Amino acid sequence: MSKHVHIIGAGIIGLCSAWYLREEGFEVTVIDGGDINNSTSTGNAGMIVPSHFVPLAAPGVIAQGLRWMFNPKSPFYIRPRMHPDLLQWLWQFYRSCTPQHVQNSMHWLRDYNILSRDLYGAFAQKKSFDFCFEKKGLLMLYKTKQQQAEEWKHAEKAIKLKVPVEILNSDQIKQVESSIQTDVLGGVYYPEDAHLYPNLFIQQMCQALETKGVQILRNTQIESIQYSGQKIEAILDQNQQKYTVQNILFCTGSWTARLLKKIKHNVLLQDGKGYSLTLKNQAVRPKIPTILCESKVAVTPMGNDLRIGGTLELSNHSTQINKKRVQGITESLSKYYPELQVEVDNYEKVWQGYRPCTPTGLPYLGKIPQYNNAYIATGHGMMGMSLGPATGLLMKEVICQEKTSLDLDILSQN
Ligand SMILES: Cc1cc2nc3c(=O)[nH]c(=O)nc-3n(C[C@H](O)[C@H](O)[C@H](O)COP(=O)(O)OP(=O)(O)OC[C@H]3O[C@@H](n4cnc5c(N)ncnc54)[C@H](O)[C@@H]3O)c2cc1C
Numbered sequence: 001m002s003k004h005v006h007i008i009g010a011g012i013i014g015l016c017s018a019w020y021l022r023e024e025g026f027e028v029t030v031i032d033g034g035d036i037n038n039s040t041s042t043g044n045a046g047m048i049v050p051s052h053f054v055p056l057a058a059p060g061v062i063a064q065g066l067r068w069m070f071n072p073k074s075p076f077y078i079r080p081r082m083h084p085d086l087l088q089w090l091w092q093f094y095r096s097c098t099p100q101h102v103q104n105s106m107h108w109l110r111d112y113n114i115l116s117r118d119l120y121g122a123f124a125q126k127k128s129f130d131f132c133f134e135k136k137g138l139l140m141l142y143k144t145k146q147q148q149a150e151e152w153k154h155a156e157k158a159i160k161l162k163v164p165v166e167i168l169n170s171d172q173i174k175q176v177e178s179s180i181q182t183d184v185l186g187g188v189y190y191p192e193d194a195h196l197y198p199n200l201f202i203q204q205m206c207q208a209l210e211t212k213g214v215q216i217l218r219n220t221q222i223e224s225i226q227y228s229g230q231k232i233e234a235i236l237d238q239n240q241q242k243y244t245v246q247n248i249l250f251c252t253g254s255w256t257a258r259l260l261k262k263i264k265h266n267v268l269l270q271d272g273k274g275y276s277l278t279l280k281n282q283a284v285r286p287k288i289p290t291i292l293c294e295s296k297v298a299v300t301p302m303g304n305d306l307r308i309g310g311t312l313e314l315s316n317h318s319t320q321i322n323k324k325r326v327q328g329i330t331e332s333l334s335k336y337y338p339e340l341q342v343e344v345d346n347y348e349k350v351w352q353g354y355r356p357c358t359p360t361g362l363p364y365l366g367k368i369p370q371y372n373n374a375y376i377a378t379g380h381g382m383m384g385m386s387l388g389p390a391t392g393l394l395m396k397e398v399i400c401q402e403k404t405s406l407d408l409d410i411l412s413q414n
Pocket of ligand 1: 031042048253272274309353379
């Protein structure tokens with residue numbers, strides 16, 4: 001009998017898992033509540049970041065977050081509410097913000113990112129893929145001495161981890177980033193990072209999967225789950241259509257905690273909501289993907305376009321666009337790039353997505369312990385686009401009970 005797996009969620013994690021499972025000979029059905037073209041995995045900043053080896057939960061983050069809470073244009077916000085899930089998440093986050101946690105996670109996150117970037121490189125070689133994948137590195141630009149000190153601390157860690165890094169002064173920045181005028185104190189350059197056009201990758205991945213016989217069901221929201229003993233038996237969609245399950249993998253991003261409550265599996269997850277704007281055929285633009293460090297704004301050239309993204313709001317899946325925070329993003333641009341003046345005339349053009357954020361900053365990957373046929377892959381927070389292919393490969397290995405390409409023991413703390 002052929003092996004079958006239902007994958008719920010067609011973001012980067014679900015689709016990459018589908019790819020490797022199909023390659024292994026599985027029959028695969030991917031189910032998504034949306035049309036896939038507008039998920040968190042399409043509108044993100046498309047940075048593939050081996051330079052990001054420090055988890056979100058790190059010393060100093062809470063103090064900075066509290067300062068930002070009182071500035072309506074800042075890059076961080078928590079929608080005030082006394083929900084037990086949020087309080088529990090915050091408590092766990094607070095407990096994870098230790099030097100020891102950072103120390104324990106850094107090597108693992110570096111290796112996870114490098115594996116994933118190289119797998120993207122392999123996709124980019126395939127005929128059916130052309131998603132503007134480029135390895136031009138990442139610039140971290142800063143304007144203040146205080147931020148410079150932060151970035152240099154990170155660069156020191158990079159050196160210890162053998163992640164290539166260069167510290168540049170403002171003149172050197174002008175040489176490296178010759179496509180646009182910059183007004184900065186300096187920057188740190190990570191030459192081994194890469195970037196891509198996420199919308200293209202997701203579209204092409206769907207096409208490639210369907211060509212290979214993977215069934216993708218769009219606009220199909222899974223609303224209930226039937227289980228008996230240690231087995232998930234079936235899932236039902238919004239029309240009460242029932243799908244009998246042999247194996248099931250939950251890649252439902254920031255919605256996973258809500259869904260898994262139905263099978264009495266608790267995970268702590270918050271939706272780190274962010275915004276992006278895509279400027280089509282933008283002539284004046286940087287050539288190297290960049291993070292404007294004080295504002296935490298990501299700027300990525302994608303083909304002929306330029307994408308600008310930022311903010312992290314724990315919003316409880318609010319779909320309201322916070323205009324002040326979007327202004328915070330656009331206003332920061334001209335501070336670093338005096339030629340880049342962007343104003344939003346129509347807020348309906350602003351894209352929003354929800355990063356699945358765990359309190360440790362490390363994802364949930366593996367078998368769901370109470371069930372013999374259920375698996376989870378989510379919680380990649382700010383790095384899900386980067387970590388998609390490696391996660392797909394790891395989940396294939398977990399489901400096939402193979403030795404995994406990365407040791408997953410570190411995730412037992414999650
Ligand atoms: C502004 C912004 C910029 C970002 N920039 C970067 C970046 O530069 N680099 C990087 O690595 N990462 C970045 N990220 C993070 C990255 O986008 C996410 O980590 C990643 O997209 C998460 O992928 P996912 O597959 O887990 O979830 P998603 O893409 O959210 O996919 C989950 C899918 O599950 C579906 N689903 C949920 N519940 C159900 C249900 N009950 N039934 C059926 N379907 C369901 C949803 O419809 C959704 O399509 C950014 C995020 C934001 C918001």
